[in-house]
Amino acid sequence: MYIYINGSYADSNEAAISPFDHGFLYGLGVFETFRVYNGHPFLLDDHLERLNGSLRILNIEAEFTRTETVGILEGLLAKNSLRDAYIRFNISAGNGEIGLRTESYREPNVIAFAKPLPPAGDMNEKKAVLLDLRRNTPEGDVRLKSHHYLNNVLAKREAGPAMDTEGIFLNNEGFLAEGIVSNLFWYREGILFTPSVDTGILDGVTRKFVIELARTAGIEVREGFYKKEEAEAADEIFLTNSIQEIVPVTSFAGKSFPGKSGGAVKRLYQRYEVQRGTLWSRRQLIGGLAND
Known part of the structure; x- marks a missing residue:
């Protein structure tokens, strides 16, 4: 190489x-x-x-x-x-x-x-497990995508080596934060929820893009401080990162979820795959320059 x-x-x-x-x-x-x-x-x-x-x-x-x-x-x-x-x-x-x-x-x-990587195909599903290890606070005012990765490494050891499992952090105050290598979303009764960056998470590029995808599709998006029970009550849960794209969750905290058969995640992924071969920035989507 x-x-x-x-x-x-x-x-x-x-x-x-x-x-x-x-x-x-x-x-x-x-x-x-x-x-x-x-x-x-x-x-x-x-x-x-x-x-x-x-x-x-x-x-x-x-x-x-x-x-x-x-x-x-x-x-x-x-x-x-x-x-x-x-x-x-x-x-x-x-x-x-x-x-x-x-x-x-x-x-x-x-x-x-x-x-x-192989040419992009269909979505891959994962199971999500709640970690005992808490998300560490950022070293400065915001979390950087930096070389400081020990918190993530220890979390991966806790979650185990299975590629189809993602660990979910709570922050030190007990609010939902993010996955080991992903951002977290859930959908309930027509509204898409995701933890606020003020919980200490990385403000993921794909996270921000999916938020704009949802809003341009007419889906209300709420960012905030949420307890795990609120995600457990969701209709659908999914994860995002720039390599794995949108990853539907099939189980979390002992409860089953529809995974890639969920209507909201299918709708968002269809919009995502239309744009991934051409867009340079989410602002093209915001500005109406990318049509699906």
């Missing part, structure tokens, strides 16, 4: 970064994961918006445009002979002296790699 690293492409077995990279030493790094559908990086503008905002928070002097990033991706896909792929786009602070620093980082390490 070839990866992109700091301006060039290299075999993944030969690529290297310094042990003095502060992304390695102190976790100062952020990343985005997204899908490429037949060569198109879905919602790339939204991913770059979040990435660039996170870099400013970490005081890393880098900013990525669509044009620059598409150039990187086109080379990466060509080197690996891919058209449908999982992309991880990773920026770490770069090298520095041992010890915490307050000045900005001007030479970050930029790494991107692609993994093959």
Whole structure:
């Protein structure tokens, strides 16, 4: 496999970064994961918006445009002979002296790699289980998609290795938060519910896109603080992330749910799959530029 690293492409077995990279030493790094559908990086503008905002928070002097990033991706896909792929786009602070620093980082390490994915098909279902481990609070004012992943790793160990099971966090106040690698939604009596970002969750790119999909479909969306009993009383539950898309839930807290046969999740997924091959941003949907 070839990866992109700091301006060039290299075999993944030969690529290297310094042990003095502060992304390695102190976790100062952020990343985005997204899908490429037949060569198109879905919602790339939204991913770059979040990435660039996170870099400013970490005081890393880098900013990525669509044009620059598409150039990187086109080379990466060509080197690996891919058209449908999982992309991880990773920026770490770069090298520095041992010890915490307050000045900005001007030479970050930029790494991107692609993994093959099959062409998108139907939805995959999962079971959801409530975790004993609580969602940790963000390190700053908002949660970044950063290298700080121990909470997620410990949660995955608790949930177990099964690929068809997702663990659901409560936050420290006992409110529903998010999945280990997903955002959480449920549908009841014509209304779509999802935890507020103020619960401490990651404001997922796919989360925001699905909220807009629902609203443009005439579905009321409510973001707030909810106890687990409110999701247990739902008609349908589903999860979202940028690689797995929309994932219907078949069971949660001992109760069965309709999974991919649910009417709301089918309606949203039909709208999702129409847009994934062309859209650069959810704002195209908001602005009425994408029609289904």
